[in-house]
Amino acid sequence: MxxxxxxxxxxxxxxxxxxxxxxxxxxxxxxxxxxxxxxxxxxxxxxxxxxxxxxxxxxxxxxxxxxxxxxxxxxxxxxxxxxxxxxxxxxxxxxxxxxxxxxxxxxxxxxxxxxxxxxxxxxxxxxxxxxxxxxxxxxxxxxxxxxxxxxxxxxxxxxxxxxxxxxxxxxxxxxxxxxxxxxxxxxxxxxxxxxxxxxxxxxxxxxxxxxxxxxxxxxxxxxxxxxxxxxxxxxxxxxxxxxxxxxxGAVPAGVVAISLGTSGALRTIVDRPATDAAGRLFCYALTEDRWAIGGAINNAGSVVRWAGQAFAGGFERPGAEGEDADERDAALVLEAQDAPAGSDGLLCLPYLLGERAPWWRPGLRGAYLGLRREHGRAHLVRAAIEGVCQQLALVRDSFAAEGHEVTEVRATGGAAASDLWVSVLASALNLPVGVADTPEGTALGACLLGWHALGDLSDLDEAASLVGVGAARMPDPSDAALYARLRPLVEKSALAMMETVKELDRLAPPPLPSTEKAAS
Missing domain, CATH: 3.30.420.40 (ATPase, nucleotide binding domain)
Incomplete structure (x- = not known):
């Protein structure tokens, strides 16, 4: 071939x-x-x-x-x-x-x-x-x-x-x-x-x-x-x-791609450069007549990775001692399924690495709000996943404000292999979410663009139609309604956090870290 x-x-x-x-x-x-x-x-x-x-x-x-x-x-x-x-x-x-x-x-x-x-x-x-x-x-x-x-x-x-x-x-x-x-x-x-x-x-x-x-x-x-x-x-x-x-395959109008890797992003393709008056969306070229608009978030799978480092102590299961980071992440996500939607009133602002979209203001920090003694590790991890998905929903809301209709979501990345991640994402967006058959969507996109450059795929919509996507996960109506009510609280809390962080840094600036290698 x-x-x-x-x-x-x-x-x-x-x-x-x-x-x-x-x-x-x-x-x-x-x-x-x-x-x-x-x-x-x-x-x-x-x-x-x-x-x-x-x-x-x-x-x-x-x-x-x-x-x-x-x-x-x-x-x-x-x-x-x-x-x-x-x-x-x-x-x-x-x-x-x-x-x-x-x-x-x-x-x-x-x-x-x-x-x-x-x-x-x-x-x-x-x-x-x-x-x-x-x-x-x-x-x-x-x-x-x-x-x-x-x-x-x-x-x-x-x-x-x-x-x-x-x-x-x-x-x-x-x-x-x-x-x-x-x-x-x-x-x-x-x-x-x-x-x-x-x-x-x-x-x-x-x-x-x-x-x-x-x-x-x-x-x-x-x-x-x-x-x-x-x-x-x-x-x-x-x-x-x-x-x-x-x-x-998220090239036709109304189809959105979501990347759920270490960080995350939500993007859709339009036929000309476009920006929004509120300055919440980026615009980057795919070709000279196809452009991706959307927003990137700093924190996605990295939040669960952090939770694995911070909360995994005493996680007693047969063979747990020899787990690598990916196995530990998967085990924590599986445990988080025991917590209900909304994490029993626990809200996570997952800004461990700061944040980009939709506000593009540096200095944000992470936080848990509503923490009670009754909350356990499952609540903490599920709330973190919900916080990431709510952030992506805030980016999607910026699409709606600009008149960009979203009818379908296609997800890719390591976190998209998790049933909990996909179900929370579908409910936070209140949209069906299909997971791409291959986790190597970006590299495959490079291949398809290569075929397009050679002249063998003249239409990028045709190229997108070649990509396999699994059966879509439908949103849970009651979970979707709950997340919609919570989302304004996420934005309100995040904007308040920006001001709080300035005072925190003035009173107790973060210590100088030693040279280290970041987790991949």
């Missing part, structure tokens, strides 16, 4: 898959690396780890394809958004990758918003002004080390970093990744002069922007290592979020 290889560079792993024109996966691999947290608000990756992982994922998937007798006709790329790193003129990294989770630029983001520029920049760029964005990150460099900012030949994201390892060609980035920088005008299709001035960079320091279907060349050494013909097309591809929609 002819196949396209999709390489998806994520925050803690690079995944490689191969898929035929029928959309079915033929091979898959995963290469992991640690996320480093060397100081307060910092979240970084080693750029060499990312480049090595991309090459290894490609060579391993290509080897699996050869073993099965499949012929690789193209390689297509996906990468996570909002990363930033300095590079030299030849594409060699000069420092760590500053990821989306890095919050050092909170002060710069607040200053931009306070100057009355937040909504104007978001309306042009599609990216909320937030510490995650490269715009704010560069403004941080401008404030703290302007000489390095000015003298660095290239400021890049993850896609440019991966291309430096895989591609033999010019310094370019795809429209999708560019649309997530906060520096690119989606309507004028150029780097935004005002954003560049705020960031303190010149257009010459940034990559040229090309369509997501652009064909490049593999480096001869990479092609040889992977056992691929030298002329195998390398499709530049898109960002992970829009590709996840394609990979779960």
């Amino acid at each position: 002819d196949v396209v290889i999709g390489i998806d560079t994520g925050t803690t792993a690079t995944k490689g898959v191969a898929a035929g024109l029928d959309g079915r996966l033929r091979a898959r691999v995963s290469v992991h690396y640690p996320l480093s947290v060397p100081g307060p608000g910092r979240a970084e990756l080693d750029p060499v780890h990312i480049q090595d992982a991309a090459v290894k994922a490609l060579t391993d998937v290509a080897a699996a394809c050869r073993a099965d007798g499949d012929r690789v006709v193209a390689v297509s790329l996906s990468a996570f958004l909002h990363a930033l790193l300095p590079m030299d003129a030849d594409g060699r990294p000069l420092g760590p990758v500053v990821t989306w989770a890095d919050g050092r630029a909170a002060e710069q983001a607040e200053q931009i918003v306070a100057a009355g520029l937040g909504h104007k920049l978001q309306a042009r760029s599609g990216t909320p002004v937030h510490p995650m964005s490269p715009l704010a990150k560069l403004a941080w460099w401008k404030a703290h080390d302007p000489h390095v900012l000015d003298e660095t030949p290239r400021w890049a994201g993850v896609k440019e970093l991966v291309l430096a390892a895989l591609a033999d060609g010019p310094y370019v980035v795809d429209l999708s990744l560019a649309s997530g920088t906060g520096l690119y005008d989606l309507h004028e299709r150029r780097w935004d002069p005002e954003a560049l001035s705020i960031a303190g960079v010149k257009e010459s320091q940034l990559a040229s922007v090309v369509p997501t279907v652009e064909r490049l060349r593999l480096r001869p050494a990479v092609a040889a290592a992977a056992g691929l013909p030298a002329d195998t097309p390398l499709i530049i591809g898109a960002a992970d979020g829009p590709l996840a929609n394609l990979g779960v």
Whole structure:
């Protein structure tokens, strides 16, 4: 079978898959690396780890394809958004990758918003002004080390970093990744002069922007290592979020994709760039005429992982002593099924890693409200899951405010394998939720976009129709009614928390953490 290889560079792993024109996966691999947290608000990756992982994922998937007798006709790329790193003129990294989770630029983001520029920049760029964005990150460099900012030949994201390892060609980035920088005008299709001035960079320091279907060349050494013909097309591809929609079939109007991994997101596809007056939704490109709008949340499966570390002591079951983190997470979620909807009056604000959508205001912290002696571990874990799903419902409510109808939800990611997660999500959204047949939706989306770039899938709706989805989980009417009544309390409590945190930090600032590796 002819196949396209999709390489998806994520925050803690690079995944490689191969898929035929029928959309079915033929091979898959995963290469992991640690996320480093060397100081307060910092979240970084080693750029060499990312480049090595991309090459290894490609060579391993290509080897699996050869073993099965499949012929690789193209390689297509996906990468996570909002990363930033300095590079030299030849594409060699000069420092760590500053990821989306890095919050050092909170002060710069607040200053931009306070100057009355937040909504104007978001309306042009599609990216909320937030510490995650490269715009704010560069403004941080401008404030703290302007000489390095000015003298660095290239400021890049993850896609440019991966291309430096895989591609033999010019310094370019795809429209999708560019649309997530906060520096690119989606309507004028150029780097935004005002954003560049705020960031303190010149257009010459940034990559040229090309369509997501652009064909490049593999480096001869990479092609040889992977056992691929030298002329195998390398499709530049898109960002992970829009590709996840394609990979779960959430491209037609009214169909929403939800990612439930370490973090989460809710997105739908529209046919032109669109932003909302309230500034609650992002807008990133899939192709030149398909755009993903939605919101990302910082906390999803990571909340249960934290609960496993914080609450698992004394969790006595046969064999529990040797459990790994995934097994412990699954056991806690299973236990949480014993708690009722609403967790007996316990409300969780799950902002352990701060929060993004729908408010895009840094500094949020987590909390439990209504805690009583009668509450046990099952209540605490279920309330955390409910808090995450309620946050996604708040993003969906932003869709409704802009007239974007949602009729169907397709979920993907590790948490989507859990019956409790899916049932709570369906009731919080009050919508049927189908789970994609493959957990590798983003990498599959890269494959499908590769087939589209080759001309074999001219219609992306046709590509989406190839994706299998299980039977939809229907919302429970009584649970849905309860969550709808609770949701205004979530928003009210979260907004109050923002003010409380400022006072907490003034009275008792958080301690400086030691260098550590974050859990994947």
